Amino acid sequence: MLLKRRCLFFAFSVLLQHSSLHYVSYAFGPALLPGTLRSFHRTSLKQHRILFSANSGNEASDDSASSSKAENFDDELNLKQRFMQYWPTLKTASIAFVAGSLSAVVLSVILFNQSLGYTPDSSTYQRADMSTSLSLPTRTKSLSESSQIQQSVTLYRSIIDTLKSGYVDEINTDEMVETSVDSMLKTLDPYTEYLSPNDLAKRKNLVGIGAFVMKSGVSSDSVTLDGKSASKLISGIPSAIKLPTQLLDDKDATKRQAFKVVLSLEGYAYDAGLRVGDELISIDGKSITGDDASTMPTLEEVRELLLGIPGTTVELKYIRPGVEGVQSIQVKRAVVQFPSVPCATLLKETKDGSIGYIRLRRFGPDAGESMKAAIESLQSKALQESSSARSQSALSGLVLDLRDNSGGELFEAIKVASLFVPDNTYLGSSKGKGSMMPNQSYYSGQLSEVTPHSNTIAQDSYRQLINPDNTHIVILTNKQTASASEFLAGVFQDLDIGVIVGNDKETLGKGVGQRELPLPSGALKLTYHEFYTPSGRCVQRQYDQTKSKQTTRRHSKDEVFYTVNGRKLLDRRGIQVDRRFNPPQSYLSELLSSSGAYYKYASQWFAKHPETKISCVDDNLYKDFQSFVSREQNSGNLKLEEMFDNKHVLQQMETISKASNNRDLSLQSLARIKEEIVKDLLKDFDLAKEIIKRDLELNLLTRDEPDSVLIERGAKSDALVTEAVKILLDDNGYNTVLNKSAK
Secondary structure, three states: OHHHHHHHHHHHHHHHHOOOOHHHHHHHHHHHHHHHHHHHHHHHHHHHHHHHHHHHHHOOOHHHHHHHHHHHHHHHHHHHHHHHHHHHHHHHHHHHHHHHHHHHHHHHHHHHHHHHHOOOOHHHHHHHHHHHOOOOOOHHHHHHHHHHHHHHHHHHHHHHHHHHHHOOOOOOHHHHHHHHHHHHHHOOOOOOEEEOHHHHHHHHOOEEOOEEEEEEOOOHHHOEEOOEEHHHHHHOOOOOOOOOOOEOOOOOOOOOEOEEEEEEOOOOHHHHOOOOOOEEEEEOOEEOOEOOHHHOOOHHHHHHHHOOOOOOEEEEEEEOOOOOOOEEEEEEOEEOOOOOOOEEEEEEEEOOEEEEEEEOOOEOOOHHHHHHHHHHHHHHHHHHHOOOOOOOOOEEEEEEEOOOOOOEOHHHHHHHHHOOOOOOOEEEEEEEOOOOOOOEEEEOOOHHHOOHHHOOOOHHHHOOOOOOOOOEEEEEEOOOOOOHHHHHHHHHHHOOOOEEEEOOOEOOOOOEEEEEEEOOOOEEEEEEEEEEOOOOOEOOOOOOOOOOOOOOOOOOOOOEEEOOOOOEEEOOOOOEOOEEOOOOOOHHHHHHHHHOHHHHHHHHHHHHOOOOOOOOOOHHHHHHHHHHHHHHHHHOOOOHHHHHOOOOHHHHHHHHHHHOOOHHHHHHHHHHHHHHHHHHHHOHHHHOHHHHHHHHHHHHHOOOOOHHHHHHHHHHOOHHHHHHHHHHHOHHHHHHHOOHHHO
16 A cells, blocks of 8 residues: 555656646655655565565475474564564654645645636736846746747758658758748848858958958959858958959050959058058969969969968068069968057147047947047147147047947947046946846946956046037948947937037947857857937837838837937937038049059059159149040940949840840940940049049058058048038037037
């Protein structure tokens, strides 16, 4: 009976483990089973010995009967003594088992009844979410969700197995799974994505010399790097000039083709002596030239030769236009990082002080320190140059350039913001889900509370350096201003301590952050939080519902927020500029940059004038460049009409014309259209002369000057920067924009 009860209890415990009340079995099972089983083992052992003795006695002879009885009597007496010895243990185990069994049954009934009729209070869940960002779902809900997931996984596995066993062609299972994962994540938002092991390996191995090369006559649109178009990679490289997406052929050259340097970064290849325009001959003794493009290695193969272990060196042999012979240098490989602040300079001195300019290109790990050093440097220079004794600040104005700043680390943006406001100023917040990103508020002067990875920092490291009441601030933005840079611009706008100026109406509108989570294979780049500016608005735009089936949960309709001085702000629209300015532009200049016309002219000019230093582009040099463009266009080496026609409309018209009945007439009409396009583009040489001269000058200067010098020079002739300076010089207009009269 005892054995039966214990077996029933054990079976009941097993059943509980598969029910919503399995916690009871975990609580009572371990406490009861060891003692009861131990007592049961000892009792059964004695019973076994008695039975064995009895059976042995029946097989003995009559002569030994009396002896057997005596021995059995002794065994029984010995068994009783041993039973009395183990009786306390057996008694305790029995009582514990009965009490535990009754308690388990009673608690099981109570909890089971409660689980059937329990409905969670929504307010309780809301409070839990606000305090810990974690909610504890009911067991029923958990089972339901788990069951749904299991059904989906089973369906997915069934489809894969069926395709693998029955599809007419061989299938690549890994490729199908990766494609399906990518499609699934696209239904969420534009930024959550799966990173395959190959993606991670290629990214982590990008250690090079800090230079970018291209092959003449080959468009980067037709070249891929890591499965992506090289033109997209080039467009994302920060540079003082617009980098070419192709290089014009050297049809008149008699030398062998080579890869040409289009970018040499300060701090890396530039410091080693490599310059824009240099033509690489070999890398570590391996020739990379050829009689024509078809006999040369690919761009990806050349890149692999330049990559390597950080700290190792690579030998480059190259030819420099205008310099005789082959040059040779050693360049050390390193992890290439673009500086967050590539330029800080004084633009203008006024009666009230100097106006400074800072280009904040990204929010890398050095952004906070670089901005702090830049501000202190400008203040020191302004103080030395200041001729105003009554000015409260030698730095009377500051232009902070956030154009093309794609963001970076939010914490670095908080550091930068802290340099412009008093301690304990509310800067905004982040809202996430779960323990990965608990809701967080940000205040200046309290940086140790928000430092990632638990790395603390002295709270006085980022105290206010600029008082906006004494130093007026203009922030420059465009459509490529995104993420952390939008957060910073939002701080200036919401607190009414700076005027936002841009040639685009709004910034990109990316108000979410991502984090990479390791997976058994690859990693998941997960959108895990949204951030909000001091007014409470989120700069994240509503996702395009044609691309994403998931819509944002908060703020289903436009909400209105207000700055400190009462100016109206719209939610989820990026950062709207306070003053929009459309500077004159030249489409011809953009085409000359992307086609490589500026690049080729600079190479040819320096080949003829190797010792000449360019200070500016005069009219004679400008006319010479015009003639060069005309020659390249007439020879067919430069095709402005095709670069203008980026939608390939002319190409489609040509195909239709060739198939028409009036083929010759149609082609003649098309030729006239192309001529008119080119003629209209070339008018920019007169209409946009200053823009083209400025871009030509910067392209010529790339052969001698580093990027920081080019940015400084370009800023002083930048139309949007000039407009920002005008706003800073007009105190009344500046205060009107910020609605300071209402304060």
